[in-house]
Each structure stands twice: as structure tokens, then as C-alpha cells.
Amino acid sequence: MERDETIDGKPVTEEQIAAWSAEAEAGYDVAALKKRGRGRPGRGAEPSQVVALRLTADEIAMLDARAEREGKSRSEVIRDALTFRA
Template identity: 80%
Template sequence: MTSNETINGRPVTAQQIAEWVAEAEAGYDVAALKKRGRGRPGRGAEPSQVVALRLTLDEIAALDARAEREGKTRSEIIREALACNATTSC
């Protein structure tokens, strides 16, 4: 694990990993796990598709800086930019 691993913008600590290990070793309620939905939640009525995007390190840094500044994810920033371009009402 590198020192910059995060979940929802919060650093993952060795203590958190130890807690996850203890939880896994204690076992999980399989019935409760099966009740959860499969995959990520939908974004609307229509199915969505994952699209790969190649960015330079500078572009990623700018994207991450804006996402952090606005409290959003990379995906949210990219979707907003696409919507802005499509409607030209930014």
C-alpha cells in the first residue's frame, strides 16, 4: 500500500486495515451481503457505460485539484465539463 491510498478522500491507515482483517477473520453474514445491490448504483433511468480516458500527468493534477477544491469526484468534474460543452450554458 502506498502512503497516498484513500477511500472517499480519506487516507487509509494501518489501523483501518487491521480492523478490516479482524472483521474478515471473524466472518461475514452472507445473507446480509447478498441483500446488497450488485455494482455501483445507477445514475438514472438509462444504463451508463464506463469509458477509459487518457490524460497527461498535468491534466490529472489539474483535474484532482479542481475536484478537491469543489469537493467532487473526478467523474463529476468531467461530466459537468461535458454537460457545459453540450449546452454552452456554463
């Protein structure tokens, strides 16, 4: 390798790359991969959509303070605000 690559701070060896290559060439069990539960859990029957939101530094500070006070994430506080206003 030309440069030192790491994963979680551990060096990637030529042996590991060869093993990954052999695994890929042998093919993957798609059903097993789907069972791994990757990604964030769903919030309902339909897929969620990510929405970008621009906030000032003061607004972010207020959002973070409320989230901390209520033991919630930023997203939960924003969703609560939308539900409350609807």
C-alpha cells in the same frame, strides 16, 4: 491449505471454507441476493457505460485540483465539463 489466504487481513480457516461449500451446495436465494444492493448506484434509467480516458500527469493534477476545490470526484468534474460544453 497450501498457502495462508486472508480476507480483510483475517486468515481463512478450513472450517470457513467448509461452511461456504455447504452454503453453496444448499443453493442461494437469488431474490435475497438481488436485494443486497451490490455495486454502484445507477445514474439514471439506463445503465451507464465506463469509458477509458488517457490524461497526462499535468491534466490529472488539474482535474484533481478542481475536484478537491469543488468537493467532487474526478468523474463528476468530467461530467460537469461535458454538460457545460454541450
